[in-house]
Amino acid sequence: MAMQFLASFVGGCLIGLAVTVLLIGNGRIAGISGILGGLVARDRARLWINGSFVVGLLLGPVVYRAVSGAWPAASITTSLPLLIVGGLLVGFGTRLGSGCTSGHGVVGLARLSPRSIAAVVTFMAAAVVTVFLMRVAGLS
Amino acid sequence: MMARLLIGLVAGLIFGFGLALSGMLDPARVRGFLDVTGAxxxxxxxxxxxxxxxxxxxxxxxxxxxxxxxxxxxxxxxxRPVTTRLIVGSALFGIGWGLVGLCPGPAIAGLSLGLAPIAIFAAAMIVGMVLFTLLPERAR
Incomplete structure (x- = not known):
């Protein structure tokens, strides 16, 4: 258990390092929803910069497998309708709210941005309530 | 330009590796954090x-x-100030995050694991982002 928490902490530090590399190198805030939103909106000026980050993001778990010898665990039991509704809400909501766990969470909280603090409190609370209601309703 | 692409690629790779190491590619672990009344x-x-x-x-x-x-x-x-738009968007994101346990970073990095539910969620998430671009300019 302690090893698992250590891995989580070190993994988190690497996420902070990744954000730092993008900021100090390219001057860009590593908000994943912002980067994806730029690609979706066909932001030509940033097409290659955003695209290279996404390619790296996809390669991350592949390198992890090469190093550790196993794919990272991922168990997902959500029903098809909820997967689709959840995906639509995450895509639309992160764009409307100008950020997700990376932009508002990792970057915004670190700079004590009032907007990011408000966003993180809101999406954490909404997620906790959603999981609680699903438990009450017997959904997983 | 080459340096910026390399920075993007390396930052994305470290981010994706960090997600894999941290255990956050596993929606069950994320939902375990959000499930404050469970384990x-x-x-x-x-x-x-x-x-x-x-x-x-x-x-x-x-x-x-x-x-x-x-x-x-x-x-x-x-x-910028905290706006209704920020709060509504973050709340919608939080509901989707709670439903499935995936936010934008793990949804994209997780595609490398080759699991159908993650691919379905990521596709719906991109559709959600496209729907956002269809909003009238004023609302964005």
Whole structure:
């Protein structure tokens, strides 16, 4: 258990390092929803910069497998309708709210941005309530 | 341009590797954190702590520089007030995040695991982002 928490902490530090590399190198805030939103909106000026980050993001778990010898665990039991509704809400909501766990969470909280603090409190609370209601309703 | 692409690729790769190491590619672990009335899993708090600490150090480093290494300027987010739009968007995101346990970073990095539910969620998420671009200019 302690090893698992250590891995989580070190993994988190690497996420902070990744954000730092993008900021100090390219001057860009590593908000994943912002980067994806730029690609979706066909932001030509940033097409290659955003695209290279996404390619790296996809390669991350592949390198992890090469190093550790196993794919990272991922168990997902959500029903098809909820997967689709959840995906639509995450895509639309992160764009409307100008950020997700990376932009508002990792970057915004670190700079004590009032907007990011408000966003993180809101999406954490909404997620906790959603999981609680699903438990009450017997959904997983 | 090549340097910026390489920075994007490396930052994305470290981010994706960090997600894999941290256990946050597993929706069950993320939902375990959000499930405060069940068998609570604090892993996500360790991830966020590590990420925010390193991100704060990185941002302090960047603040001390006039320009990033490979671009003309830093893209610091403009200081804006907390708006209804921010709160509504974050709440919608939180509901989707709670339903499935995936946010934008793990949804994309997780595609490398080759699991159908993650691919379905990511596709719906992109559709959600496309729907956002269809909003009238004023609402964005």
């Amino acid at each position: 609570w899993d604090p892993s996500l708090a360790f991830v966020l702590a590590g990420a925010v600490i390193v991100s704060a150090l990185g941002q302090a480093w960047a603040r001390g520089r006039a320009t990033p290494f490979f671009d003309k300027q830093f893209d610091w987010p403009a200081t």
